[in-house]
Amino acid sequence: MKNNQLLDTPEKIRSFQIEFIEWYEKEKRNLPWRINLDPYRIWISEIMLQQTRVDTVIDYYYRFMEWFPTIKALAEASDERLLKAWEGLGYYSRARNLKAAAQQIISDFEGEMPKSIEEIRELKGIGPYTAGAIGSIAFGLPEPAIDGNVMRVVSRLFEIEADIAKASSRKLFDEAMRLIIDEQRPGDFNQAMMDLGSAICTPTSPKCEACPIQSYCAGYANGTMTSYPVKSKKMKPKDVYYIGTIIENKKQEYLVEQRSDKGLLANMWLFPIKEVTKKEFEAMQRDWAEVNQQLALDIDQESLVAEESSSQLLNSYDQVVWQKRSLGEVTHIFSHLKWHILVFYGRGTENHPLEPQQEWLSAERFSEYVFPKPQQKMVELLKKEFSSKK
The missing domain is CATH 3.90.79.10 (Nucleoside Triphosphate Pyrophosphohydrolase)
Structure with missing residues (x-):
């Protein structure tokens, strides 16, 4: 990871955080799982959003929460009812893992979502990204939530040349995120990164002129933003x-x-x-x-x-x-x-x-x-x- 001189002091990082959170407060997407900080709602939405577009997820999310409004309801759901709620979303192991994790929460955590990253990670189907999202948004833990959107933003911000398709590269992105995450508002920071990557710092033709953190971005300063992220070709199905x-x-x-x-x-x-x-x-x-x-x-x-x-x-x-x-x-x-x-x-x-x-x-x-x-x-x-x- 190259040294980004635009973010090389605590003062610059703090200015970056303030400007970024201010942008998020004005521009954040109005999404149903952002209505409150209920960890159950956040968990369900984050699992649904894996490999799936936001506009596709919204209707599924409303139906799922109507059918299974609580962790207990999910844990007791029949497999047929659960899969019917998920029908059309694909990657059905996600739904089965949700039920298994809900049963874990009932048996091991007295029916309440655990509040530490280590315990959240123990739940079936929850990896580093989802644990970071739940921990930061619901419980205010200064944990990064690193998905493809976030890796794209961070790779341009710091001109990271590591291949984002390789699991071994995640450590670099984790280090970069821990350097810049706002520990006072980690949930908002993570969601700001998600929104930025989705709407502005897009895979092709990034809208740099509209980017709220343009002045802190090494890729923009050096004109290399379209060279990042580095990603090896996915194997053809x-x-x-x-x-x-x-x-x-x-x-x-x-x-x-x-x-x-x-x-x-x-x-x-x-x-x-x-x-x-x-x-x-x-x-x-x-x-x-x-x-x-x-x-x-x-x-x-x-x-x-x-x-x-x-x-x-x-x-x-x-x-x-x-x-x-x-x-x-x-x-x-x-x-x-x-x-x-x-x-x-x-x-x-x-x-x-x-x-x-x-x-x-x-x-x-x-x-x-x-x-x-x-x-x-x-x-x-x-x-x-x-x-x-x-």
């Missing part, structure tokens, strides 16, 4: 390929199945999907695209027909008549995987025998089940298909 089947019976119910209680999307419900190789996936795309072209002049091209197909999955449903074309492709990116789902619609000539983890479900009851994003996207394809026929 691995492509995984599936065939998705939307099967409707004579009662206008759809076949859904629950995933196992371990791994990605644990315990959640989807239309049946089967993983295939990229070669098999592309063959299905090609074969059914050719069928579409052949049907271009066919008046009855929307009808259903049992076709010879290159998919063993479709052929395995001997009581299902498949539409002569696919509904389309759904893609969804997880942190390390990119799912490609080629979706087909079929109708059961008889009730297809159910596996233990499967159910028939009417569209009116979809809202009762926890559907992850890939499932929601398949449902949207189905709705689009039906609306196009009206």
Whole structure:
């Protein structure tokens, strides 16, 4: 870390803190979890905000607090109700960790959020950033809350050349934050850093002319602000390929199945999907695209027909008549995987025998089940298909 001569004395640092907090008091975002200093509200909001945009979180936050207004309510929540509250936010382990931590608080801390950083860190799913946010905002502890926004601001402020993608770099940013954090108002200071990084000190084209700490920034003084932060390229998510089947019976119910209680999307419900190789996936795309072209002049091209197909999955449903074309492709990116789902619609000539983890479900009851994003996207394809026929 280079020596920033603009912040090299206690007097300069104090001036910096005063000006920064004054800016925050005037410009801070009006967010529902900032209404008071309730550590429970702060904790829930900070977990929701991980990997998720603020404007997306707000509605989820209101619903979550309505359903689980206290730590006790969260600790006693059913998994189904909890995941339904989280449906669409992704990274569902966050929700499961919240419940586990709430149960820890009930059993180990008499139902009250612990007030020391060390004890907060003991809670399931809480790392250094979340502990720093809860400790500083709720309890006034002079602890930095270092996320991507904060690292970007600090890297420009001090011209830090350490790669922010590496865990080993966090120590440098922690040292820099402890040098400048306002120990009298650490919560406001941390939130000011978050707001600055979100609205002004953005990843590209930072709005330096509007920055309240411009005169203390080494990156701005030296014209190097766009060279920071230093970040190695993220690994590209691995492509995984599936065939998705939307099967409707004579009662206008759809076949859904629950995933196992371990791994990605644990315990959640989807239309049946089967993983295939990229070669098999592309063959299905090609074969059914050719069928579409052949049907271009066919008046009855929307009808259903049992076709010879290159998919063993479709052929395995001997009581299902498949539409002569696919509904389309759904893609969804997880942190390390990119799912490609080629979706087909079929109708059961008889009730297809159910596996233990499967159910028939009417569209009116979809809202009762926890559907992850890939499932929601398949449902949207189905709705689009039906609306196009009206």
